[in-house]
Amino acid sequence: MRREFTSDPRLRLREARDEAVHFRARAIAGFVLIAACLLGLGSRFAYLQIARHDEFTARSDQNRISVRSIAPTRGLIYDRNGVLLADNIAAFRLEIVPENTKDLPQLLEDLGAVVALSDDDLERFNALRKAKHSFESIPLRFKLSEDEIARFSTERWRFPGVDVVPYLTRAYPHGEEFAHLIGYVGRIDAADAEKLDAQEYAGTTHIGKTGIERYYEDELHGQVGYEKVEVNVDKRPLRVLPDRVAPKSGKNIYLTIDARLQRVAADAFEGRAGAAVAIDPRNGEVLAMVSVPSFDPNLFVNGIGKIDYATLLNAPDKPLLDRTIAGNFTPGSTVKPYLGLGGVELGLRRPEDTVFSTGEFHIPGQERGYRDDKKGGHGRVDLVQAIAQSVNTYFYSLAYDMGIDRFSGWMANFGFGKPTGIDLNGESAGVLPSQAWKRARMHQPWYPGETVIAGIGQGYWVITPIQLAHALATMAAKGVRHVPHLVHALQDGLNADPQDVPEDPPQPSFIHNMANWSAVLQGMIAVTGPTGTARGLGDNFPYTIAGKTGTAERFSRTDEEWQNIMSVAVERHEVLFEAFTPAEDPRIAVVVALQAGHTGAHDAAPIARKIFDAWLKDIDGGHG
Amino acid sequence: MNLLARLQAWLVRALREPRLDLPLLSALLVLGLCGLTTLYSASDLDSHLLLNQALRFVLGGALMLLISRVPPTVLRNWTPWLYAASLLMLVAVAALGQGRGTHRWLNLGVMRFQPSELVKLTLPMMVAWYLHARDLPPRWLTLAAVAVLIAIPALLIARQPDLGTALLVVASGVFAIFLSGLAWWRIGLLLACAAGAAPLLWHFMHEYQRNRLRMFLDPESDPLGNGWHIIQSEIAVGSGGWFGKGWHHGTQSRLEFLPEHTTDFVFAVFSEEWGLIGVIALLALYIFIVGRGLMIAANARDTYSRLLAGSISMAFFVYVMVNGGMITGLLPVVGVPLPLISYGGTSAVSLLAGFGVLMSIHAHRKLMSR
Numbered sequence: 001m002r003r004e005f006t007s008d009p010r011l012r013l014r015e016a017r018d019e020a021v022h023f024r025a026r027a028i029a030g031f032v033l034i035a036a037c038l039l040g041l042g043s044r045f046a047y048l049q050i051a052r053h054d055e056f057t058a059r060s061d062q063n064r065i066s067v068r069s070i071a072p073t074r075g076l077i078y079d080r081n082g083v084l085l086a087d088n089i090a091a092f093r094l095e096i097v098p099e100n101t102k103d104l105p106q107l108l109e110d111l112g113a114v115v116a117l118s119d120d121d122l123e124r125f126n127a128l129r130k131a132k133h134s135f136e137s138i139p140l141r142f143k144l145s146e147d148e149i150a151r152f153s154t155e156r157w158r159f160p161g162v163d164v165v166p167y168l169t170r171a172y173p174h175g176e177e178f179a180h181l182i183g184y185v186g187r188i189d190a191a192d193a194e195k196l197d198a199q200e201y202a203g204t205t206h207i208g209k210t211g212i213e214r215y216y217e218d219e220l221h222g223q224v225g226y227e228k229v230e231v232n233v234d235k236r237p238l239r240v241l242p243d244r245v246a247p248k249s250g251k252n253i254y255l256t257i258d259a260r261l262q263r264v265a266a267d268a269f270e271g272r273a274g275a276a277v278a279i280d281p282r283n284g285e286v287l288a289m290v291s292v293p294s295f296d297p298n299l300f301v302n303g304i305g306k307i308d309y310a311t312l313l314n315a316p317d318k319p320l321l322d323r324t325i326a327g328n329f330t331p332g333s334t335v336k337p338y339l340g341l342g343g344v345e346l347g348l349r350r351p352e353d354t355v356f357s358t359g360e361f362h363i364p365g366q367e368r369g370y371r372d373d374k375k376g377g378h379g380r381v382d383l384v385q386a387i388a389q390s391v392n393t394y395f396y397s398l399a400y401d402m403g404i405d406r407f408s409g410w411m412a413n414f415g416f417g418k419p420t421g422i423d424l425n426g427e428s429a430g431v432l433p434s435q436a437w438k439r440a441r442m443h444q445p446w447y448p449g450e451t452v453i454a455g456i457g458q459g460y461w462v463i464t465p466i467q468l469a470h471a472l473a474t475m476a477a478k479g480v481r482h483v484p485h486l487v488h489a490l491q492d493g494l495n496a497d498p499q500d501v502p503e504d505p506p507q508p509s510f511i512h513n514m515a516n517w518s519a520v521l522q523g524m525i526a527v528t529g530p531t532g533t534a535r536g537l538g539d540n541f542p543y544t545i546a547g548k549t550g551t552a553e554r555f556s557r558t559d560e561e562w563q564n565i566m567s568v569a570v571e572r573h574e575v576l577f578e579a580f581t582p583a584e585d586p587r588i589a590v591v592v593a594l595q596a597g598h599t600g601a602h603d604a605a606p607i608a609r610k611i612f613d614a615w616l617k618d619i620d621g622g623h624g
Numbered sequence: 625m626n627l628l629a630r631l632q633a634w635l636v637r638a639l640r641e642p643r644l645d646l647p648l649l650s651a652l653l654v655l656g657l658c659g660l661t662t663l664y665s666a667s668d669l670d671s672h673l674l675l676n677q678a679l680r681f682v683l684g685g686a687l688m689l690l691i692s693r694v695p696p697t698v699l700r701n702w703t704p705w706l707y708a709a710s711l712l713m714l715v716a717v718a719a720l721g722q723g724r725g726t727h728r729w730l731n732l733g734v735m736r737f738q739p740s741e742l743v744k745l746t747l748p749m750m751v752a753w754y755l756h757a758r759d760l761p762p763r764w765l766t767l768a769a770v771a772v773l774i775a776i777p778a779l780l781i782a783r784q785p786d787l788g789t790a791l792l793v794v795a796s797g798v799f800a801i802f803l804s805g806l807a808w809w810r811i812g813l814l815l816a817c818a819a820g821a822a823p824l825l826w827h828f829m830h831e832y833q834r835n836r837l838r839m840f841l842d843p844e845s846d847p848l849g850n851g852w853h854i855i856q857s858e859i860a861v862g863s864g865g866w867f868g869k870g871w872h873h874g875t876q877s878r879l880e881f882l883p884e885h886t887t888d889f890v891f892a893v894f895s896e897e898w899g900l901i902g903v904i905a906l907l908a909l910y911i912f913i914v915g916r917g918l919m920i921a922a923n924a925r926d927t928y929s930r931l932l933a934g935s936i937s938m939a940f941f942v943y944v945m946v947n948g949g950m951i952t953g954l955l956p957v958v959g960v961p962l963p964l965i966s967y968g969g970t971s972a973v974s975l976l977a978g979f980g981v982l983m984s985i986h987a988h989r990k991l992m993s994r
Contacts, residue, residue: 049899230875
């Protein structure tokens with residue numbers, strides 16, 4: 001469609017001018033079109049930048065601001081006099097930023113020549129490394145010794161990306177003496193993490209695993225703090241932003257425990273397996289609570305090595321077991337004062353009523369004999385003498401007359417057969433023999449003979465030392481039950497005044513006639529008197545000691561000949577002693593239980609006396 | 625020897641008496657400075673990158689100066705040959721080119737070169753050349769011939785695949801037709817046909833292109849994958865507000881949430897740091913440049929010059945529109961740079977070469993008119 005050329009130049013000029021005019025119109029149309037488009041684009045910008053500005057600002061901040069938790073400092077634990085029992089000490093650990101290293105496996109090998117690295121360390125490090133970014137610092141070895149820090153420092157140039165970093169770690173200066181009671185903290189594991197408030201524990205690495213550390217975790221932990229960090233798209237923190245919420249330290253705990261008493265009690269065992277509990281019967285405060293043998297809780301804080309743990313776990317004398325709350329003992333004769341009180345309170349006996357002990361008790365119409373500890377018997381004894389000399393026959397017949405239902409009903413008053421409710425986890429309930437228990441547990445009916453032996457604390461009976469101490473304290477407090485407890489006061493920050501933790505108001509005494517109680521008390525006082533089973537225990541002690549011995553058979557010996565009890569292998573007996581003092585106005589009640597021994601008087605009572613002596617020094621020194 | 629002396633004399637003259645349009649030149653200068661400032665921030669103060677871009681501006685500026693000395697008549701005479709040469713290069717690239725998974729680059733030994741950038745200039749030249757000798761406004765047959773002229777390079781470029789450039793190439797050709805006075809009813813008919821054929825396009829798209837389109841329709845369906853670009857870009861723009869976060873305070877780019885923040889998404893950085901006020905100012909600058917280009921076209925002495933200058937100016941707008949639409953989620957993600965601000969060599973150089981053509985047309989406007 002070639003255009004026909006006009007030869008007339010003017011015509012061509014005009015045509016050209018027409019075209020130019022046409023073009024101008026099109027150019028204007030184009031410009032308007034473009035302006036409209038750009039206006040639309042501008043509106044889109046305005047929509048995003050003005051109408052939706054807040055939304056996008058929030059999302060931009062969400063992109064760049066990462067909230068980093070700051071773990072609170074854990075509360076400290078003191079004894080009642082302010083002796084520090086659980087501390088946070090500065091320690092040093094080795095940390096590696098994988099990104100800054102060149103050949104990590106080689107580096108770890110070289111590092112192992114400078115600082116001891118166990119397989120556990122490496123395993124933990126590798127596990128953490130998988131879970132973290134390569135620019136994050138990952139701990140490799142905790143609690144470096146001064147030597148190790150010095151050695152590393154001189155060779156630091158060889159280890160780019162490796163650093164010594166200070167941190168706070170839990171330390172238990174009294175170690176073994178408080179291992180069970182205070183327990184220990186350990187690294188938060190998967191099972192802990194499931195139960196925890198993820199937000200509160202976001203920066204926290206350790207949690208109370210046992211003892212007070214576990215029971216009072218909520219008080220000790222404190223409140224998490226936050227700081228905001230600007231991160232890039234790889235979540236790498238670039239700088240800390242100004243607004244910061246400081247963490248709130250956990251509360252300091254003042255225990256009811258007297259550290260000196262605790263030490264004396266622990267030492268008094270001289271390594272023999274057992275437990276001792278001392279309670280202030282006026283209020284249920286636990287003054288000492290030891291379980292022997294023990295272990296070093298500091299081993300657990302930063303992860304105990306596999307070998308150490310296996311050694312502890314498999315040791316025959318079970319150092320990890322807290323015998324005070326979970327050690328099962330047969331109470332033996334220690335239950336006699338409680339039963340004796342039941343006899344008079346329930347109207348089955350008067351205090352002056354006597355029983356003739358011939359050396360053997362028979363259920364009417366039955367062949368089988370139930371023996372006294374003394375060949376030929378103790379003769380005619382009343383309640384006081386029966387307790388003082390631990391006359392089995394008196395309590396055989398009393399239990400038999402009482403019958404199992406009234407027996408277990410009465411004994412339950414002292415808290416037998418159920419946890420005391422002390423502020424520790426893992427307390428055993430023990431066993432208070434009853435028809436219901438036997439039916440539930442063994443699907444068998446109850447036999448009268450079982451009532452008879454229950455009367456001397458044998459048979460199905462199981463108690464824990466804390467349970468017996470609670471019963472003893474209840475007896476000492478004339479039937480008023482105070483729940484045993486370990487925390488005396490809480491302190492919110494070092495400068496705050498410790499706030500006493502109020503005790504739950506106790507229930508009124510379940511004893512109706514205090515004359516009955518006085519009779520039992522006389523019996524218990526007589527135990528340490530000249531004819532008592534623990535005679536001589538109160539020599540040179542300013543206050544009267546009221547107590548009761550217990551030597552429990554671990555195996556039946558009904559078929560054996562009479563033997564001098566001292567010649568029987570110690571492994572045959574669990575021996576116990578319970579006592580409180582001053583008898584007239586009891587201020588301390590002590591239970592000592594040994595897993596093996598000759599008799600309660602011979603082995604357990606001296607430990608109780610040592611505790612009383614130490615307690616005496618404390619109250620003379622103005623404490624208490 | 626003689627040739628060298630002549631070239632030298634020509635260069636001296638070019639520098640002594642530049643035939644440049646001052647308003648356009650100032651606007652370009654402001655835009656270039658604005659681009660360098662934005663890039664310096666977007667690259668997190670990378671002076672090496674800044675220097676590279678400045679060097680390209682110098683190179684492009686020199687090219688602009690050179691081309692401005694070439695009379696439109698000479699350009700017109702060379703047009704078919706230049707067009708043919710650029711087509712050849714496209715074919716060469718398709719046969720032996722290299723690039724990141726795509727065949728866009730031609731390695732010339734000293735520098736790598738993208739023939740598709742050259743086409744951005746030679747195609748409007750060719751369409752203008754073809755139309756200037758025809759009866760205007762064009763009818764269907766002329767239109768069909770022009771369509772073939774456009775389609776050959778556009779298809780070659782789309783196959784590379786470089787949809788963005790193909791789009792720009794097609795746009796520059798289409799604008800030439802539009803400016804040639806194509807009847808409105810024909811335009812309407814063509815637009816209707818195009819709309820009807822759009823679903824067919826889906827069929828010919830690559831999977832990644834389809835993904836981009838899907839993400840454009842619903843970016844939140846895959847916020848960490850294909851939708852990431854759009855979402856982060858909208859966050860950057862939206863969080864800028866009225867006045868922006870301030871130069872080098874754009875967190876989206878500095879903390880690398882925004883990908884490709886020096887190239888295709890540099891506009892998002894600008895919007896984040898300068899806010900709506902900055903965006904309006906920048907858009908005003910662009911529209912001024914387009915308007916000035918169209919004025920130059922209107923004052924040009926012949927049809928060829930008019931169509932060429934007009935289509936170059938209008939194509940310039942397409943860059944802004946497509947890039948701006950992309951970073952605000954108005955249009956799907958297409959790799960089109962923000963002119964003279966996005967980091968990248970060939971586009972800056974070819975754009976400035978285009979403005980060189982405009983300058984030349986401006987300089988020679990009086991020689992034949994009136």
